[in-house]
Amino acid sequence: MPTIPALEMNDGLPIPQIGFGVWQVPDDVVTDATLTAFECGYRHVDTAALYYNEGGVGRAIAASGLGRDELFITTKVWNTDHGYDTTLKAMDKSLGLLGLDYVDLYLIHWPSPATGDFLATWDAVLALRDRGLTRSVGVSNFHVSHLESIIERFGVVPAVDQIELHPWLPQAGIRAFCAQHGILTEAWSPLASGALLDDPGLVAVGAKYGKTAAQVMIRWHLELGNVVLPKSVTPERIRQNIDVFDFGLDAEDFALIAALESGHRTGPNPDEFM
Ligand code: A2P
Numbered sequence: 376m377p378t379i380p381a382l383e384m385n386d387g388l389p390i391p392q393i394g395f396g397v398w399q400v401p402d403d404v405v406t407d408a409t410l411t412a413f414e415c416g417y418r419h420v421d422t423a424a425l426y427y428n429e430g431g432v433g434r435a436i437a438a439s440g441l442g443r444d445e446l447f448i449t450t451k452v453w454n455t456d457h458g459y460d461t462t463l464k465a466m467d468k469s470l471g472l473l474g475l476d477y478v479d480l481y482l483i484h485w486p487s488p489a490t491g492d493f494l495a496t497w498d499a500v501l502a503l504r505d506r507g508l509t510r511s512v513g514v515s516n517f518h519v520s521h522l523e524s525i526i527e528r529f530g531v532v533p534a535v536d537q538i539e540l541h542p543w544l545p546q547a548g549i550r551a552f553c554a555q556h557g558i559l560t561e562a563w564s565p566l567a568s569g570a571l572l573d574d575p576g577l578v579a580v581g582a583k584y585g586k587t588a589a590q591v592m593i594r595w596h597l598e599l600g601n602v603v604l605p606k607s608v609t610p611e612r613i614r615q616n617i618d619v620f621d622f623g624l625d626a627e628d629f630a631l632i633a634a635l636e637s638g639h640r641t642g643p644n645p646d647e648f649m
Contacts (some may be wrong), residue, residue, distance in 0.1 A: 376415065376416040376458050377416050377617050377618060377619075377620050378416065379391045379392060379393045379415065379416060379417065379418065379419070379617060380392050380620075381449035382559055382600070382602065383471070384511055384535065384559055385532055385534055385558065385559075386510075386511055386533040386534055387558040387638055388479075388510055388511055388534075390479075390480070390511075390534075390535070390541040390553060390559065390602060391417075391418050391419035391447055391602075392415065392464075392597060392601075392602055392603065393419065393420035393593070393597075393602075393603050393604075393605070393616070393617055393619075394417070394421045394447070394561075394602065394603070394604045395408075395409060395412040395417045395419065395420045395421065395604070395605075395613070396408065396421050396451065396563065396565075396604035396605055396606035397420065397421065397426060397428055397432060398423070398426055398563070399426075399606065400426070400428055400481060400606065400608055400629075401427075401428065401431075402428040402430055402431040402432075403431065404431070404608055405422075405428040405432055405435070406431045406432075406434045406435045406438070407430045407435075408519060408607075408608045408613065409431070409435035409436075409439075410434055410435045410438060410439060410612075410615075411610045411613050412613050413439045413441060415613055415614045415617060416617055417613075417617060418441070418445055418446055418447055418508045419446075419447040419448075419449070420432055420435075420436075420446070420449070421448050421449045421465050421537075421563075421604045422448070422449065422451075422473075422548055423450055423453070423482075423484055424450065424451060424452065424453045424456070424465060424469055424484075425438070425453045425484060429450060429469055429472035429473050430472040430473075431647065432448070432473060433472055433474040433475070433580070434474075435475040436448070436473065436474065436475070437474055437516065443475070446479070446606035447479045448467045448473065448475065448478050448479050448480075448499075449478065449479060449480040449481070449482060450473065450478050450481060450482075451481070451482040451483070451484035451515060452465045452466070452469075452481070452483055452484060452496060452500070452631060453465065453484055454484060454485050454487040454490065454491050456496075456497045456592045457483075457487060457490075457491035457492045457493060457495070458495050458496060458499075459495045459496070459498055459502075460490050460499075461548065462495075462496050462499035462500060462503075463502070463503065463612045464497050466481065466503050466508055466509070469485070470508065475602075476508075477507055477508050477509060477510060478508070478509050478510070479509070479510050479511060480509065480510065480511045480512070480513055480534065480535065481500055481503060481504075481508075481509035481511075481512055481513070481648060482512075482514055482515045482535070482537060483496050483497060483513075483515060483517075484515050484516070485515065485516045485645055485649060486514070486516060486517050486518070486521040486645055487649040488521070488646065489647075490612070490649050491649065493514075493517075493521065493524075494525065494528055494529075497512075497525045497528075497529060497531075498513075498529065499518065500512050501529065501531055501608065508640060509535040511535075512531070512533060512534060512539070513533040513534045513535035513536065513537065513561075514533045514535070514536050514540065514556075515536065515537035515538070515561075515563075516537070516538055516539070516648070517533075517536050517645065518549065518645055518646060519548065519549060519552045521645070522552065522553075522556070522558070524535065525551055526556070530565075532556055532557060532558060533558055534558065534559065535558060535559045535561050535562055535602065536549065536553055536558050536559075536561070537560075537561035537562075537563055537602075537604075538560065538561070538562070538563065539562075539563055539564050539640055539641065539642050540560065540562035540563070540564075540565065540596070540601060540647075541562065541564055541565055541566060541567040541641075542567065542570065542571060542574075542592065542595070542632050542633075542635040542636065543567055543570075543571070543635060543636065543637045543638070543639040544560075544567075544576070544636070544637075544638060544640055545599075545633070545636055546560070550599070550601075552571060552581055554600075559600075559601075559602055560600070560601050560602070561601065561602040561603075562596050562601045562602070562604060563604055563605050563642075564623065564641050564642065565593065565596050565601075565603045565604060565605050566589055566593075566605055567639075567641055568594050568641040570600070570641065571588065571592065571635070572587075572589055573586050573588070574588060574635065576631045576632075576634075576635065577592065577631075577632070577649055580624070580628045580632075582630060583628075584622040585622075586619070586622060587615060589605070589612070589615065590615060590616070590618065590619050591624070591632075592632075593605060593616055593619045593627070594619045594622065594623070595624060595628075595629075595632055597619065598623070602633055
C-alpha cells in the first residue's frame with residue numbers, strides 16, 4: 376500500500392498530497408467508494424456541502440476504524456451560505472453530517488463575486504479556526520484579485536487555493552501567485568473530468584513507464600507541487616490513482632503536456648459564477 380507524502384501548509388500543518396475527490400459521487404455511493412479509498416491508502420478526503428454527500432463520507436469515516444488524527448478531511452461553505460452568521464451555521468451542519476468535531480481544512484467554495492460576500496465569509500472561516508472547528512483555512516476557485524482582497528483586508532493568507540487545474544488549464548498565473556505567497560495550489564478535475572484520458576500523447580508517455588494517462592496526469596500534478604484530488608468510484612481506478620510513486624516524468628514529457636494547454640475549462644469561470 377503506497378504511503379502518500381504530505382506537503383506542509385503555511386500554518387505548519389501537513390496535508391497529504393493526493394486526496395480522494397468526491398464531487399458528483401452520490402451520497403449512497405460515496406461510503407463504499409471512500410472505504411475503498413481508505414483501504415487503498417488514501418487518508419485525505421475532499422468533500423463540500425454542495426456535494427450533498429458529507430453524510431456518506433461521515434459514515435465511511437465512522438466505519439473505517441481509522442483514528443481521527445490519521446485522517447485529513449476537507450469541506451467547503453457553499454455560495455448561498457456566504458456571510459458571517461450563515462457560514463458559522465453551515466459549518467455546524469457540515470460537522471453534524473460528517474460526524475466530526477472538527478475538519479482539517481475549511482474552504483470558501485467560490486468567491487461568488489456577484490451575489491456572495493467572500494470577505495464576511497472569510498471573517499467567519501477565521502472565527503471557526505479560532506474556535507477549533509477547523510484546523511486550517513483556505514479558499515477555492517479564487518483568482519488573484521480575490522486572493523489579494525482577503526489578504527489585504529485580513530492579513531491572513533489562506534493555506535490553499537483549490538482551482539480547476541489540468542493539462543488544458545495549467546493555471547500558471549494563479550500557481551505563481553500562490554507560490555510567492557506560500558499558498559498551496561490544489562487541483563480539482565485534475566484529469567479534466569476524464570476528457571484527457573484517451574489523449575494519444577498522454578497515453579504514449581504512460582506507455583514509456585507502464586502507466587496510464589491518468590497516472591501520468593497525477594504524476595504531473597505531484598511534480599508541479601499541486602495537491603491533487605482525483606475522483607473515481609471504480610475500485611481499480613481508485614487504487615491506480617495512487618500507484619504513482621515509482622516513476623518520474625522527464626523534460627520531454629513535460630514539454631508534451633505543456634503543449635496540451637488550450638485554456639479550455641470543464642467548469643465555470645469563477646469571475647462569472649453565481
Ligand atoms: P469513475 O468515477 O467512473 O471511475 P476528475 O478527477 O478530473 O474529475 O476525473 C474524474 C473522471 O475520470 C471520472 O469520470 C472517473 O471515472 C474517471 N477516472 C478517474 N480515475 C481514472 C483512471 N485511473 N482511469 C480512467 N478513468 C478514471
